[in-house]
Amino acid sequence: MTEPNTAKIAALVRQLLVELGEDPDREGLVKTPDRVAKALAFLTHGARIDKRAVINEALFTQKTSSMVIVKDIELYSLCEHHMLPFFGRCHIGYIPDGRVFGVSKLARIVDMFARRLQLQERLTEEISKMVMEEIGAKGVGVMIEARHLCMMMRGVEKQNSTMVTSSVLGVFREHLATREEFLSLVKTR
Numbered sequence: 456m457t458e459p460n461t462a463k464i465a466a467l468v469r470q471l472l473v474e475l476g477e478d479p480d481r482e483g484l485v486k487t488p489d490r491v492a493k494a495l496a497f498l499t500h501g502a503r504i505d506k507r508a509v510i511n512e513a514l515f516t517q518k519t520s521s522m523v524i525v526k527d528i529e530l531y532s533l534c535e536h537h538m539l540p541f542f543g544r545c546h547i548g549y550i551p552d553g554r555v556f557g558v559s560k561l562a563r564i565v566d567m568f569a570r571r572l573q574l575q576e577r578l579t580e581e582i583s584k585m586v587m588e589e590i591g592a593k594g595v596g597v598m599i600e601a602r603h604l605c606m607m608m609r610g611v612e613k614q615n616s617t618m619v620t621s622s623v624l625g626v627f628r629e630h631l632a633t634r635e636e637f638l639s640l641v642k643t644r
């Protein structure tokens with residue numbers, strides 16, 4: 456996918472400011488269209504990454520069949536309904552099938568799927584599928600706890616609500632005990 460034309464986006468943002476009743480030429484706003492264009496290009500660039508580039512490094516061969524848990528991976532994304540941020544933490548657990556990922560790679564997978572217009576549910580599934588299919592894990596569980604600015608800034612009584620989503624595949628789906636082990640390990644602080 457080609458990179459977005461930031462000059463074109465900046466012109467649209469300038470027009471947006473006018474429509475919102477602002478003066479795009481006042482001092483504080485002069486550079487805003489450019490900044491917004493660059494920020495949006497960055498915040499959506501995960502959709503333009505070739506996922507093979509993320510997979511193609513740092514797979515370690517390791518003989519273990521115990522559960523690997525990586526907790527509290529920071530997550531920042533944009534909800535596709537409002538183009539407003541949602542943010543929180545992602546927890547990933549998997550049972551390796553001969554190979555394990557480096558922790559930084561799991562974080563890069565999360566970033567790749569988060570940096571685009573997203574839904575939390577789909578983000579959770581995409582991460583779990585990638586871990587399952589690309590590592591060849593025996594099972595995987597992904598849980599995301601996130602707060603959505605589209606709810607927090609607009610609604611009332613929703614300021615403190617956290618949305619929790621999870622996706623389990625393989626043995627995490629088939630075996631209740633494995634799933635429960637994952638959930639209890641993720642919950643302990």
Ligand SMILES: [Zn+2]
Nearest residue numbers: 534536537605
């Ligand atoms: Zn939203």
